[in-house]
Amino acid sequence: MATTLRGITWNHSRGFTSIVGVTQRYAELHPETDVVWEKRSLSEFESKPIQELAGTYDFLVIDHPWAGFAAKHNVLLPLNEYLPAEFLANQRENSVGKSFESYNFDGFQSALPIDAASPVALSRPDKIGTEDLPKTFDEVLELAKQGKVIYAATPTYLLMDFYGMCATADAGLFDPANEGHVVDREHGLAVLEDMRELASLCPAKVFSLNTIDVHEELAKSDTAAYCPWVYGYVNYSRRGYAAHRLKATNVPLYHGGILQGVLGGTGLAVSSGTKHVEEAIDFVRYALSPEVQSTLYADNGGQPGHRAAWLDDECNRTTLDFFRDTLDSLDAAYLRPRYSGYLYFQDNAGPVLHEFVQGKLTATQALDKLDEIFVTSHAKA
DSSP states (O other): OOEEEEEEEESSTTTTHHHHHHHHHHHHHOTTEEEEEEEEOHHHHHHSOHHHHHTTOSEEEEOGGGHHHHHHHTOBOOGGGTSOHHHHHHHHHTBSTTHHHHTEETTEEOOEEEEOOOEEEEEOTTTSOGGGSOOBHHHHHHHHTTTOBOOOOSHHHHHHHHHHHHHHTTOOTTOGGGSSOSSOHHHHHHHHHHHHHHHHTSOGGGGGOOHHHHHHHHHHOSSOOEEEEEEOOGGGGSTTSSSSOOEEEOOOEETTEEOOOBOOOEEEEEBTTOSOHHHHHHHHHHHTSHHHIIIIIHHTTOOBSBHHHHHOHHHHHTTTTTTTTTHHHHHTOBOOOOOTTHHHHHHHHHHHHHHHHTTSSOHHHHHHHHHHHHHHHTTOO
């Protein structure tokens, strides 16, 4: 009788069919082990506490801000103690941006990157040529005045925009020297005004669009042609996935440099409560190997976490060069804080920005509220 392990991932082709495709082949090669995957919504993935999942599942696909919590509360296996040194070294050396580092907190490797992502720019090749794409934030505003720009302006993604713009503008984001302030005051206010200007030039529907919604909307829209930054989904650059294929490129410049969008992606973790450690670790090694990442995982709709796949000719040929043409954005991506109480800040700061860009708060009021939430978050560890 086969040993059955259970895993939980997120509900999109990028997160589900990719790992299921890998698992099917693994089961064919290892008939003594079966892995059954379930999926949860994107919003649950971003916020549901991992300790509630670790008691039910052997595998968890997680977001890296949980790294600090996992290290403190031991709900996941420290993979650095279970995987061979040479395997870990290969993963580290072939990290896309700071993906590998993002799951390591105080030496505790809570997961390994099975998926890599950060904001990228998207366009409709049938509506706007590569040579006409905005190169700077000011050019984005000019295109937005023509009614051709959309982006994700729901709370979580506005917060990620704020981080990215502050990091690029050297605004002292989460700098301890700011003594209880999220950012340097002057820089933070300037970033907020830039955010509100972009929002004012885009259709009101953006305030209800998440990242997947933006891809779907852009793929079918009669008017929108460009999105300056959104967490990329390679699926929409493949044939047959949506009404129109989307071309992904690097994000535009902001304050003279490539905008440091916030690192996303997902990590494959193993519950500390699993009763099948050996089998779980063997599957991790298989799923995260460069060969599987560049073939089975990518071919089944995945957005691999191993750099080999991002440089692979076949992975790029089938995706309008999605990987090569956005790699600079991922390498430049900003790494979010991962202290144990951080997710309180992330959950509560986004709604403040959502109110602000719609004109319900002044920039000063918004920044004051962010500072209050920031101070409170450190008491939530």
